[in-house]
Amino acid sequence: MILGFAESAHQAQALAAELGLAHASVDLHRFPDGESRLILPQTADRHVWLYRSLDYPNDKLVELLLTARGLRGAGVERLSLIAPYLCYMRQDMAFHAGEVVSQRVIGAFLAELFDDVISVDPHLHRISELAQAIPARHAVSLSAAELFGRYLANEKDALLLGPDEESAQWVSAIARVSGLDYAVASKLRSGDKAVTIQLPAVAVAGRRIILVDDVASTGHTLAAITRQLLAAGAIEVSALVTHALFAGDALEVLRQAGVSRIGSSDSIPHAVNVVRLAPLLARAVREMKLVEKCG
Amino acid sequence: MILGFAESAHQAQALAAELGLAHASVDLHRFPDGESRLILPQTADRHVWLYRSLDYPNDKLVELLLTARGLRGAGVERLSLIAPYLCYMRQDMAFHAGEVVSQRVIGAFLAELFDDVISVDPHLHRISELAQAIPARHAVSLSAAELFGRYLANEKDALLLGPDEESAQWVSAIARVSGLDYAVASKLRSGDKAVTIQLPAVAVAGRRIILVDDVASTGHTLAAITRQLLAAGAIEVSALVTHALFAGDALEVLRQAGVSRIGSSDSIPHAVNVVRLAPLLARAVREMKLVEKCG
Numbered sequence: 001m002i003l004g005f006a007e008s009a010h011q012a013q014a015l016a017a018e019l020g021l022a023h024a025s026v027d028l029h030r031f032p033d034g035e036s037r038l039i040l041p042q043t044a045d046r047h048v049w050l051y052r053s054l055d056y057p058n059d060k061l062v063e064l065l066l067t068a069r070g071l072r073g074a075g076v077e078r079l080s081l082i083a084p085y086l087c088y089m090r091q092d093m094a095f096h097a098g099e100v101v102s103q104r105v106i107g108a109f110l111a112e113l114f115d116d117v118i119s120v121d122p123h124l125h126r127i128s129e130l131a132q133a134i135p136a137r138h139a140v141s142l143s144a145a146e147l148f149g150r151y152l153a154n155e156k157d158a159l160l161l162g163p164d165e166e167s168a169q170w171v172s173a174i175a176r177v178s179g180l181d182y183a184v185a186s187k188l189r190s191g192d193k194a195v196t197i198q199l200p201a202v203a204v205a206g207r208r209i210i211l212v213d214d215v216a217s218t219g220h221t222l223a224a225i226t227r228q229l230l231a232a233g234a235i236e237v238s239a240l241v242t243h244a245l246f247a248g249d250a251l252e253v254l255r256q257a258g259v260s261r262i263g264s265s266d267s268i269p270h271a272v273n274v275v276r277l278a279p280l281l282a283r284a285v286r287e288m289k290l291v292e293k294c295g
Numbered sequence: 296m297i298l299g300f301a302e303s304a305h306q307a308q309a310l311a312a313e314l315g316l317a318h319a320s321v322d323l324h325r326f327p328d329g330e331s332r333l334i335l336p337q338t339a340d341r342h343v344w345l346y347r348s349l350d351y352p353n354d355k356l357v358e359l360l361l362t363a364r365g366l367r368g369a370g371v372e373r374l375s376l377i378a379p380y381l382c383y384m385r386q387d388m389a390f391h392a393g394e395v396v397s398q399r400v401i402g403a404f405l406a407e408l409f410d411d412v413i414s415v416d417p418h419l420h421r422i423s424e425l426a427q428a429i430p431a432r433h434a435v436s437l438s439a440a441e442l443f444g445r446y447l448a449n450e451k452d453a454l455l456l457g458p459d460e461e462s463a464q465w466v467s468a469i470a471r472v473s474g475l476d477y478a479v480a481s482k483l484r485s486g487d488k489a490v491t492i493q494l495p496a497v498a499v500a501g502r503r504i505i506l507v508d509d510v511a512s513t514g515h516t517l518a519a520i521t522r523q524l525l526a527a528g529a530i531e532v533s534a535l536v537t538h539a540l541f542a543g544d545a546l547e548v549l550r551q552a553g554v555s556r557i558g559s560s561d562s563i564p565h566a567v568n569v570v571r572l573a574p575l576l577a578r579a580v581r582e583m584k585l586v587e588k589c590g
Contacts, residue, residue, distance in 0.1 A: 027393075032542035033512050034351035035383055040393040056329035058357040065404060070395035088330055098322075098335040100365035109360060217328050247327035 001043050002082075003071075004051040005063075008269050011278065012051035015082070018282035021049070026067055030059070038066050040074065047078040049285065050114070055245050055268045057087035061106070068113035080116035080138075080288070084267035084277055085215075085243045089123045089133060107133040118284050120144055120267055120277060121214040121242040125166065138288060142280055144242045144265050145170050148212065149177020151263075151275050152240070158208045161200070161229075163187055163221050171212055180210070185225055197224045205233030215243040216264070219250030223257035230258050238262065244270035296338050297377075298366075299346040300358075303564050306573065307346035310377070313577035316344070321362055325354070333361050335369065342373040344580065345409070350540050350563045352382035356401070363408035375411035375433075375583070379562035379572055380510075380538045384418045384428060402428040413579050415439055415562055415572060416509040416537040420461065433583060437575055439537045439560050440465050443507065444472020446558075446570050447535070453503045456495070456524075458482055458516050466507055475505070480520055492519045500528030510538040511559070514545030518552035525553050533557065539565035 001022045004012025009025050016023035027039035036059065048071055054060050068079055088106040091099075110117055116138040122130055130141040152158070152174065160182035162171035168184045175182035183200035209229050211222050216239065226237045237259055244264035251272075254262060263274035296317045299307025304320050311318035322334035331354065343366055349355050363374055383401040386394075405412055411433040417425055425436040447453070447469065455477035457466035463479045470477035478495035504524050506517050511534065521532045532554055539559035546567075549557060558569035 032545075033540055034353060034542070035386075035397070036353065037386060037397070038395045039391050040395065042393060058329060058331065058354040062353040062356050066395045066397055066400050069400040069403070070393075074393075091330075091332060096334050098337060098365075098369075100333045100335065100361045102330070102332070102361055105361050105364040108364070245328055247329070250327075 001045045002049045002051055003041070003043075003067075008051065008053060011084075011266050011269065011276075014276065014278040015051060015281050015285075018278050019285055026063075028063065036063050036066065038063060038070065040067065040070050043074075043076075046076060047080070048076050049080045049082055051082045053085035053243075053268050054083050054087035055085050055243070057106075061087070061109070064110075064113060078115050079113070080118065080285075081110065081114040082118045082281055082285070084120045084265070084281070085245070086117075086119040086122045090125070092124070092126050092133070103133050108135065110134050111136040111139075116140070116288060118142065118281065118288070120265070120280065121170070123214055138291075140284055140288070142284055143170065143173065144267075144275065144277065144280065145173035146177055147265070147275050147277070147280055148240060148242075149174045152178040152180060152210065155180060155208075155210060158210045159183065159202070159204065161185060161209050161211050161225070163197075163211070163213050163225060167213065170214070174212055187221060197221070197228055199225070199228055199232065204229055207234055208236045209234045209238070211237060211239040211259075213239070213241045215245050216241045216250060216254070216262075217245045217247050219246065219253040219257075222259065223253045226254070226257040226259050236260050240264065240274075242267055244268045244272050246270065296340045297344045297346055298336070298338075298362075303346065303348060306379075306561050306564065306571075309571065309573040310346060310576050310580075313573050314580055321358075323358065331358050331361065333358060333365065335362065335365050338369075338371075341371060342375070343371050344375045344377055346377045348380035348538075348563050349378050349382035350380050350538070352401075356382070356404070359405075359408060373411075374409050375413065375580075376405065376409040377413045377576055377580070379415045379560070379576070380540070381412075381414040381417045385420070387419070387421050387428070398428050403430065405429050406431040406434075411435070411583060413437065413576065413583070415560070415575065416465070418509055433586075435579055435583070437579055438465065438468065439562075439570065439572065439575065440468035441472055442560065442570050442572070442575055443535060443537075444469045447473040447475060447505065450475065450503075450505060453505045454478065454497070454499065456480060456504050456506050456520070458492075458506070458508050458520060462508065465509070469507055482516060492516070492523055494520070494523055494527060499524055502529055503531040504529045504533070506532060506534040506554075508534070508536045510540050511536045511545060511549070511557075512540045512542050514541065514548040514552075517554065518548045521549070521552040521554050531555055535559065535569075537562055539563045539567050541565065 002016040024041040131139040162184035164187040188196040238261035266273040297311040319336035457479040459482040481493040483491040533556035561568040
């Protein structure tokens with residue numbers, strides 16, 4: 001069974017349909033005092049796949065705790081989390097003395113609740129494998145690059161641009177599938193919002209640019225790159241991101257910077273979703289089931 | 296050391312002063328995407344007392360997880376939570392099939408993080424001891440009744456009124472210390488906001504009434520009682536509660552119902568706080584230290 005929550009019932013249902021599994025939603029109510037009440041559907045399944053992206057995560061993490069303990073109490077033996085967007089992956093070291101390395105704490109917490117965790121394009125910096133952050137039985141990190149590459153296959157002559165060197169491998173994978181050129185900028189970040197960008201040494205004047213990134217959070221990075229690209233003569237800048245997080249006024253920030261089109265995967269449900277992750281997630285679920293069955 | 300958070304730094308500091316312990320605050324920042332960053336103060340203490348009330352709890356629970364794991368990682372051996380207001384104590388059974396009994400799940404979660412938990416007037420219905428909800432080494436439930444009784448000692452001729460039969464013992468303790476008469480109403484609750492009240496069989500016409508309760512959440516219970524009391528001829532209705540939770544427009548609801556004065560303990564920092572819990576909490580901390588030392 002795929003068990004979802006109301007905010008992404010559509011996505012969870014699509015995944016269940018791909019897999020031929022039953023789908024149900026947790027009945028979630030938030031009381032006026034900020035507490036959550038959860039009613040779980042009855043199931044005879046001993047293996048449950050819980051679907052939930054962890055944007056704006058704190059409420060959701062507490063609700064995952066309640067859900068996981070509730071399901072275990074009801075006899076579920078194997079519990080797998082499908083979280084297309086994972087939270088707390090960016091605080092992967094102590095930037096100040098005494099700073100809590102939340103990636104490690106939240107990763108261990110998820111591994112205590114779930115046997116398996118599947119995610120898409122998690123924002124990993126100083127570690128290479130999701131399993132280093134989440135010590136679950138299986139911690140599977142998928143990439144939206146191939147789906148993005150196919151989605152962009154008709155965008156002839158556009159230049160794909162990644163925001164930083166770390167994105168180079170991912171951007172090149174999108175480029176390979178789509179047949180587009182690509183380049184990556186360099187990014188210097190200080191604090192929540194201050195970002196300095198250095199454009200790559202390729203001509204952008206007269207070109208259509210497609211910015212690709214794993215997540216648009218405050219939007220300040222993509223906005224800054226867009227302004228520089230337009231100042232350098234680019235004729236159009238659009239953006240495609242895996243996770244449409246868009247904290248606060250991020251969409252407005254992007255539009256004011258001159259981003260003409262904005263698209264994303266449906267990892268976080270949003271009006272800008274253009275790429276469905278269900279086929280990618282379904283393949284990962286099938287593979288995990290096969291591994292489980294055949295060793 | 297008493298370690299607190301900004302929203303209740305004043306209360307944590309007052310407690311530290313009573314005990315002659317050092318006080319520090321966790322440096323907490325919430326990012327625009329809803330994630331929390333915590334920086335813990337350096338300490339050589341092997342036993343840390345963490346002070347935080349758990350109103351609007353989900354963010355705070357995740358931050359307690361981060362804090363507790365961070366402190367353990369830094370070598371803290373004994374970690375005691377002082378949570379004057381405890382969350383999730385009301386969902387103590389499954390009211391519907393499949394409903395998660397969050398009291399049990401959150402209680403177990405707190406017991407995993409902390410060796411000890413101290414709270415004040417937790418809202419326990421179907422269990423008598425806090426330790427049944429929170430299986431920590433020590434789970435101590437304190438009562439604000441004595442402090443409330445002393446606070447009300449000058450309110451001559453007023454009638455103390457508890458909202459339901461369950462409050463009888465607590466209200467009678469306040470009455471004993473204050474020297475006031477008391478009675479209790481009967482309460483029938485259905486859903487979040489629907490409450491039916493039956494006033495006690497005592498004359499209220501011409502009397503000043505002081506409603507006492509453990510928590511004012513939506514305010515609907517106290518508002519309903521107030522309307523009935525005023526309709527029955529009471530000349531003034533005021534309210535004193537342990538926990539000034541006041542979800543949403545609760546204060547407005549109370550004022551519109553005709554509650555003239557509203558007071559509370561400082562378990563949840565609020566403009567209506569009139570009773571300091573520091574002396575009560577300090578006594579509990581001293582006793583726990585003594586038990587620990589002398590067996």
